[in-house]
Amino acid sequence: MEDWKKYLHQTKPVTQLLKDSIIVIDTNVLLAAYQWREVTVNEVLNALQKIKDEKRLRIPLQVIKEFSRNRPHEIQQRINDLDTLISKLQKEKPLIERVPMLEGKDSLKVIEELRANYNKAVKDYRDGLINLRDHLKELFYNDHFLDKIMKLAEGTILLPEQTEQDLEKEAKERFKLKLPPGFKDSSKEENSAGDFIVWSSILQLKSNVVFVSGDKKPDWVYQDSKKNPITARRELVEEFFIKTGRDFAHITPKDFITSLNPAVSEHVKEDLINYKTINQQNLSRKDKENINNxxxxxxxxxxxxxxxxxxxxxxxxxxxxxxxxxxxxxxxxxxxxxxxxxxxxxxxxxxxxxxxxxxxxxxxxxxxxxxxxxxxxxxxxxxxxxxxx
CATH class of the missing domain: 1.20.1440 (de novo design (two linked rop proteins))
Known part of the structure; x- marks a missing residue:
């Protein structure tokens, strides 16, 4: 191929690439399991197991590290969400305290009976939420999803070719040039080079690759007017093709699952869209900072x-x-x-x-x-x- 033609290379459609390409999954796909319904988690696990059985699944070591680092925070966040809900449940005080002039009235007796029933329902609901919260706490030492991920990852890990220090140094040089991916994370105090380290692992592969990720940042994908991913950045497609001669594509978890199983339920589709990635959760932490201020x-x-x-x-x-x-x-x-x-x-x-x-x-x-x-x-x-x- 003449040298200039590499800049005009067009990849195959991602739906076509899914049939025989290597599938690489991002950290947010694994972490999202702690926000999804069980039916959705099983749908994703089944899809990944099928890909693994075809010897097409790869998980960068960096993804495993990030999953391990952020998993406790995901569980903690779900516990905190329940704590917030529980704290908002309030019993109704006796109406006689508000309108003492109605004491002895039949209408007040009826309302008081309703209040008692309401308070009992609140207590039962609260007790149920507390049980759920206690169940979540058990995930720190008895997590079946973690067991399944360990089995899934066996034999699929992509090890880095360079040391972490060398990769971080290279990431900083790329950040200066605004080269994707990862330059949007350059200001992060922790794991600023994480996206690039994942990308460096992908660049090792000598076959077509589809990257399954919920990351919508513009240093990975082009976005539509609603900030939904359209396709992988030109720079990534170009770099991958120049290095390997192969195609690289980005796909969201929803599009990945529905491509493999078009009959998936609407509830699953809803879950696959409505979850927060690590970066989105970092934004929600800014809301907490506003409260602190x-x-x-x-x-x-x-x-x-x-x-x-x-x-x-x-x-x-x-x-x-x-x-x-x-x-x-x-x-x-x-x-x-x-x-x-x-x-x-x-x-x-x-x-x-x-x-x-x-x-x-x-x-x-x-x-x-x-x-x-x-x-x-x-x-x-x-x-x-x-x-x-």
Whole structure:
């Protein structure tokens, strides 16, 4: 081939390449399992096993490292999501406290019965969420998905040809030139060279390659107006062809699975689209930073967390949850679960919450309450950890 023609090379359609090419999977495909329904996870595992049986599956060692590093955070995030949901569940107080003039009325009795049923439903729902959360905690030492990944990865690992230090050095040089992939991660404090290290592993392959990834960053793919991937960047296709004489293509998990199984359910398709990659989750962490920068929002979250932990202590000690957090505090002190000093501090924090609603407090009060509240959270968490131990 004349030298200039390599710049005008056109790859085959990805649907055609899928039939006989090497399939390389990205880290986000594995991590997404902790956000998908079981039916979706099984669909993906079955597809990857089929590819492996055809001796066409490859997993870069870098992908395994990133999966191992980020897997605990994925599980932790799911636990935190449930904690947030649980903390928002609130029982309804007796209506007589709001409208005492209705005492003795038949209409109030009917409403009170409905309130009691509602509170029971809330408790049952809460108990169910707590059981789910405890099940998630078990994944740290009993994870069937991890076992399946270990079997799937056996005999498919792509080892790097260079040392990690050499690859990181090369990545920095490419970042300066804005060469894809990975230059969008150049500012990351950790694993900034991760995408390039994966790419360097792909460049070792001497056959057509389809890269299955949920990464939508413009240093991997071209995007449509809705930021959905269209196809792999020209620079990547060109570099791969110049080095190997073969074709490289990028495909999303959804397109990968539906190409192999067009009859897949709509629920599975929905899962394959609606999940957050590592980079997207890093963006959500910025939202948390915004909360940290807003003391009033952070203070409200501290109060919610304290209320949640107090109810947790009641449940762990077989104490009937009362009508208010103050009732629960009294019960915990009587049983000597918490000290009177901790109770006084929590009541002080909650008093500030009332003052906040009445707009009779300033920023200094809020910052002090946050610091005190965080100390109380640590103490209450320690009590719970002791009970679990």
């Amino acid at each position: 807003d003391p009033f929002l952070k203070y409200q979250m501290v109060c919610e967390r304290i209320s949640f932990l107090i109810e947790e202590l009641c449940i762990k000690n077989n104490i009937t949850i009362g009508e208010s957090v103050y009732t629960n505090l009294v019960s915990l002190v009587k049983r000597r679960i918490i000290s009177e000093g901790i109770r006084d501090e929590i009541e002080f924090i909650l008093k500030i919450n009332k003052d906040l609603q009445l707009s009779i407090m300033d920023g200094l009060d809020v910052h002090f309450a946050i610091r005190l509240g965080e100390q109380c959270i640590e103490t209450l968490t320690a009590y719970l950890d002791f009970l679990d131990f």
